[in-house]
Amino acid sequence: xxSDTGASHISSRDNPLLKDLxxxxxxxxxxxxxGRIWLEGDHLCRAALARSVKPAIAVFSESFWPKxxxxxxxxxxxxxxxxxxxLRDVSGLESPAPMGFVLDVPARxxxxxxxxxxxxxxxxxxxxxxxxxxxxxxxxxxxxxALKGTAALWAPKVLRAGMGAHFGLRLIEGxxxxxxxxxxxxxxxxxxxxxxxxxxxxxPHPCAWLxxxxxxxxSAALEARASHHIRIAQPGGEExxxxxxxxxxCLHASGAALLAE
Amino acid sequence: xxSDTGASHISSRDNPLLKDLxxxxxxxxxxxxxGRIWLEGDHLCRAALARSVKPAIAVFSESFWPKxxxxxxxxxxxxxxxxxxxLRDVSGLESPAPMGFVLDVPARxxxxxxxxxxxxxxxxxxxxxxxxxxxxxxxxxxxxxALKGTAALWAPKVLRAGMGAHFGLRLIEGxxxxxxxxxxxxxxxxxxxxxxxxxxxxxPHPCAWLxxxxxxxxSAALEARASHHIRIAQPGGEExxxxxxxxxxCLHASGAALLAE
Numbered sequence: 001x002x003s004d005t006g007a008s009h010i011s012s013r014d015n016p017l018l019k020d021l022x023x024x025x026x027x028x029x030x031x032x033x034x035g036r037i038w039l040e041g042d043h044l045c046r047a048a049l050a051r052s053v054k055p056a057i058a059v060f061s062e063s064f065w066p067k068x069x070x071x072x073x074x075x076x077x078x079x080x081x082x083x084x085x086x087l088r089d090v091s092g093l094e095s096p097a098p099m100g101f102v103l104d105v106p107a108r109x110x111x112x113x114x115x116x117x118x119x120x121x122x123x124x125x126x127x128x129x130x131x132x133x134x135x136x137x138x139x140x141x142x143x144x145x146a147l148k149g150t151a152a153l154w155a156p157k158v159l160r161a162g163m164g165a166h167f168g169l170r171l172i173e174g175x176x177x178x179x180x181x182x183x184x185x186x187x188x189x190x191x192x193x194x195x196x197x198x199x200x201x202x203x204p205h206p207c208a209w210l211x212x213x214x215x216x217x218x219s220a221a222l223e224a225r226a227s228h229h230i231r232i233a234q235p236g237g238e239e240x241x242x243x244x245x246x247x248x249x250c251l252h253a254s255g256a257a258l259l260a261e
Numbered sequence: 262x263x264s265d266t267g268a269s270h271i272s273s274r275d276n277p278l279l280k281d282l283x284x285x286x287x288x289x290x291x292x293x294x295x296g297r298i299w300l301e302g303d304h305l306c307r308a309a310l311a312r313s314v315k316p317a318i319a320v321f322s323e324s325f326w327p328k329x330x331x332x333x334x335x336x337x338x339x340x341x342x343x344x345x346x347x348l349r350d351v352s353g354l355e356s357p358a359p360m361g362f363v364l365d366v367p368a369r370x371x372x373x374x375x376x377x378x379x380x381x382x383x384x385x386x387x388x389x390x391x392x393x394x395x396x397x398x399x400x401x402x403x404x405x406x407a408l409k410g411t412a413a414l415w416a417p418k419v420l421r422a423g424m425g426a427h428f429g430l431r432l433i434e435g436x437x438x439x440x441x442x443x444x445x446x447x448x449x450x451x452x453x454x455x456x457x458x459x460x461x462x463x464x465p466h467p468c469a470w471l472x473x474x475x476x477x478x479x480s481a482a483l484e485a486r487a488s489h490h491i492r493i494a495q496p497g498g499e500e501x502x503x504x505x506x507x508x509x510x511c512l513h514a515s516g517a518a519l520l521a522e
Contacts, residue, residue: 134506138502234401245396252493
C-alpha cells in the first residue's frame, strides 16, 4: 500500500490520540478507563484480523506506512500515520513495532455454562496470564473466567504473551466467584499439596480448571467449591511449579484425554 | 540478629561494591565479566542456603539489618549494611528487597553423560529460561545444558523465575552443540509440526529434551542429532505453544512415565 489516501498524519507529541496510546501501551489497566486496547506489532494484529476483528484505528510509523500490506488498513475504520520517533515513544517495548491497532474493548461475552473453561483466581503476573490463555486456546478451552483481583487480561503484556489467543477465547473478567454457580461443568482445583495425582487421575471432560495466585494458590473458598482436586507429582521434590507451567500440564492432560477417546 | 559486629557500612553511592551490584542487578550478562552473581530477596537466598551455598557477601539495608535472621549473615564470608535508599537503587525490581547475597559464579560442572537432562538451544527469554529450570528441577532432571546463544542463566530475571531451582541443578552454559556427543542418553527433540504425539509416545528414560528458540524452535542441525521427535497435540488448533509451557508438559510426561513404572 503506497498510497496514503485517507490516512491522517500526526507529528505533534501533544496529539490527544498519542497521549491515549502512551497510556494504553504503558499502563496495564488503562484500557478499562479508556475503553480501547492497544495491539502492538504485526503478529498480534494479524491474529486479530484472522479472527475478523475490525480495528478502530490502524496506526503506522511514517517510514513503515508505504510498505504496509493493504489488508492492515483496509479493514480499519480509520488510519493514522505517526512520525517515527513519536510512535517509538508510545511503545513500552525495548524494540518498538512500527505499527499497531487500536481496538474497542470487546463487550463482555455471556458465560457458556457447558464450555471447557479456565478460571483464574487472583493471578498476578501478566506473563503467566498470557501464557495460560495461549495454552487454553491450544488445548481447546473455549472460555477463560478471570475473577476480581486477576491481572487485567487485555493489558499489552498479557496480549504479547497470549500471542493472539485472546481472539480465539471468550474472556470474562473482573467477576465475582458467584458467577461460577452458573457453570454446569465440574470445577477442578489445582493444588500443590492435596488431591489426586494428575498422571493417574480420571479427568472429567469438559471441566473448568481453577488456577490460583502465584504465591497463595487457589483460595480456600474456591477450593471448597471444586468437585475435583488435582496435584502434579514432582519427583524432583521442588516445592511448587510456576502456575503457567502447571496450567500447561493440566490443560494438556485434559486435551489429551479427549484426543484419546 | 541485632548486633552489627563485623558488618561494614556503606553510605556512599560511589562505593565500588554498590557499583558492581547495580551492574549485576541490571545487566543480565554482567556476572560473566564480574565473576559474581546477585541474588535478591529472601526466597532465593534461603534456597541457596538450603543447598549449602556459602555467600561471598550478605547485603542488608540499614533498616532491615537489625531484624535479619542470624543464619543469613553467619554463613557469609562478609556482611555489608547499606543505606536503604542506596540499596533500593541497586535493584532492578519494582519492589526492591531489603537484602540479598553476592555469590561467586560456580565453576562449570562436568557434564554427566547418563543424567536426565534438558538442552536449551538459543532460548531468548529470561522468564522462559527460569521457568524451564524450575520445571526441570521439579520433575527430577539433573542437569541443564544451555547452548551458546541462550539467555544467561545466572541473570537476575532467570534466577527469579527459577525460584531456587538453579541450586538443585547442574548448569552447563555457553557450550557448543558438540558437547552433546558425550551424552549417552537419547536426545528427544520437541517440534511444533513433526514427530510422535506426546500423549501416545513411548518416552525413553533417562533422556535429554531439546527445547528451542522461541521463534525458530530447535535448529535443524540439532534436530538431526535427535533419536526421538515429539510434538504436542493442540486440539484448539493454535499455531504453537510457549516454549516454557511446552517444556513443562514434556518434562512432566517424562517424570510421570518414571513414576508409573
